[in-house]
Amino acid sequence: MRLSRYFLPIIKETPSEAAIASHRLMLRAGMIRQAQAGIYSWLPMGFKVLRRLENIVHEEQIRAGHHPMLMPTLQSADLWRESGRYEAYGEEMLRITDRHGRDMLYGPTNEELITDIFKNAVGSYKDLPMTLYHIQWKFRDEVRPRFGVMRGREFFMKDGYNFDIDEDAARHAYNRHMVSYIRTYERMGLKAIPMRADSGPIGGDNTHEFLVLADTGESEVFYDSNILDLHLGDREVDYDNWDGVKAICDEWTTPYARTDETHDAAIWADVPADRQQVSRAIEVGQIFYFGTKYSDALGALVDDGKGARKAVHMGSHGIGVSRLIGAIIEAFHDDKGIIWPEAVTPFHAGIVNLKQGDTDTDATCDQLYQGLIKAGLDPLYDDRDERAGGKFATMDLIGLPWRITVGPRGLKNGVVELTSRKTGESEEMSPQAAIARITEIYAQV
RNA sequence: CGGGGCGUAGCGCAGCCUGGUAGCGCAUCUGUUUUGGGAACAGAGGGUCGUAGGUUCGAAUCCUAUCGCCCCGACCA
Structure with a gap:
């Protein structure tokens, strides 16, 4: 969505x-x-x-x-x-x-x-x-x-x-x-x-x-x-x-x-x-x-x-x-x-586009969004024209277990950020790896 | 059901005592500048003041009735 x-x-x-x-x-x-x-x-x-x-x-x-x-x-x-x-x-x-x-x-x-x-x-x-x-x-x-x-x-x-x-x-x-x-x-x-x-x-x-x-x-x-x-x-x-x-x-x-x-x-x-x-x-x-x-x-x-x-x-x-x-x-x-448990979360993962309207971040977010859907998951893509702080606060509030953050800074190195809502820990990886990781997590739920 | 409190813009509230142009913050919309943890400026829209009746030249404000909601307690998936 x-x-x-x-x-x-x-x-x-x-x-x-x-x-x-x-x-x-x-x-x-x-x-x-x-x-x-x-x-x-x-x-x-x-x-x-x-x-x-x-x-x-x-x-x-x-x-x-x-x-x-x-x-x-x-x-x-x-x-x-x-x-x-x-x-x-x-x-x-x-x-x-x-x-x-x-x-x-x-x-x-x-x-x-x-x-x-x-x-x-x-x-x-x-x-x-x-x-x-x-x-x-x-x-x-x-x-x-x-x-x-x-x-x-x-x-x-x-x-x-x-x-x-x-x-x-x-x-x-x-x-x-x-x-x-x-x-x-x-x-x-x-x-x-x-x-x-x-x-x-x-x-x-x-x-x-x-x-x-x-x-x-x-x-x-x-x-x-x-x-x-x-x-x-x-x-x-x-x-x-x-x-x-x-x-x-x-x-x-x-x-x-x-x-x-x-x-x-x-x-x-x-x-x-x-x-x-x-x-x-x-x-x-x-x-x-x-x-x-x-x-x-x-x-x-x-x-x-x-x-x-x-x-x-x-x-x-x-x-x-x-x-x-x-x-x-x-x-x-x-x-x-x-902080939703994976088994009952309304969406499996949130995608945060830090620079809406930017060609690269938009394309990567679309790729993640489509990729997760193809993997049988239900992502929530925050594609609003909002500032980073507002998007993060929204994701934290609604508590999806996993957040993928896509920004120009990471994309320079070809990576996005995967963050656990529970621990707050983040890890950088390629978009494909993020899709694979989330798919794997939910396969075990 | 006992006790307490509150109904005013989507949300949070002020105004009521002492009647006289309905306000503030957030949110929303427009524009500009911004943009990695809830931005700044400028402008705009949005109200049967819970409802009904009464008093009055005039009621969000006073009076009466009524409806709704919240909190504490007793009671319950």
Whole structure:
């Protein structure tokens, strides 16, 4: 993309309403604009990042054998009356009445709807196990939205639901989700720690939250520093292997890691003092096993093959996709701007032309731009007629991991400059070498 | 939902107390000179002063109502 033709409304000054780094930077970098309290428009670059995260989530869910689908944002109140949650959910649920006076609601989650779909189509144990998910906008009418997309009222979330014949199978589904989530966050460059959590209003007795360490996090967490050393990497995972999946979960759940809600001082005391870490963290996902709560209420029964009809065992599993962008920025930024991990960056590299209109720099930038595109990458070429300082400041702010600087000084020797946003280190090389290097870097992401 | 604050140009703000031509900085546009870390000069455009009603010869300013937004707290993916 040529910056001169893009829509990237950058703000030089700090917007007064933004209290934390991610909110401030998303506004300044032209990623979002607020529409109402807790409701945002996603401008082209923010939308790009959102799509990238969404794609990673899809890939990992599909890899785990889960089926993508899409349910509507608006749901019927009647279904929620059946489960008893229409009254129980309270003020956070946005209730709407249509022209015929029918009660509807903007879905805060989808247990009722998915269970209804499931029970009308599935009647036998032979169809199990099954896990369905979608990534859709949700609405929860928070009393006090804040922190930009971290605590919006409207938010983009992956929510998945497993249907299994009994508790053992459902526990495997739970474990499978834990592993797929670990992998998902790791791919995004994040260290998200699964922690024992409270079950909250959704119900159930087995749940973990995934938390990303960040000073601005809303939760206080206690963990054994050993857990930071765990990596899934490119380990082969057979998601149908119950024991193998459970072994990975055991690995991640053995070191102590809890939120303040479930913190247990007695167990904590057994963690060696030099490994005891207390920190703030942002919740970016949660998995639940809740048994037959909804299948009982909504009559989701299957034939068990022995002549009986049994309520299916279920769980629900969520990833806050829009919130993740905030969490990633909280984890990766400095005083100049965002520092995107390669896996989620909106553009793979930025090209800075220091002397727009100069025959040589223009030609070299075009060569780099075309070369990167041919290599299957997505560069952002700052071809505006701006001074060097402004272009550098823009690149630093929007935080692309790699910057190629093209100026007359270097071109005299046939070189351009490749700079890492993370380390700030630069290296001179030929344009061809720069393309090759960046291609190689992204081949490993 | 309790407490506090704010709505004036795209952004940040002054003006309001004490009613009388709507301002400043940044941004935008034009021109000239500049050009390796947010340039200088000259000029230009841009406003239902959140909305509605009231008081007044006259309202951004005073009064009433209303809507919106932010911050702290309690609550939440």
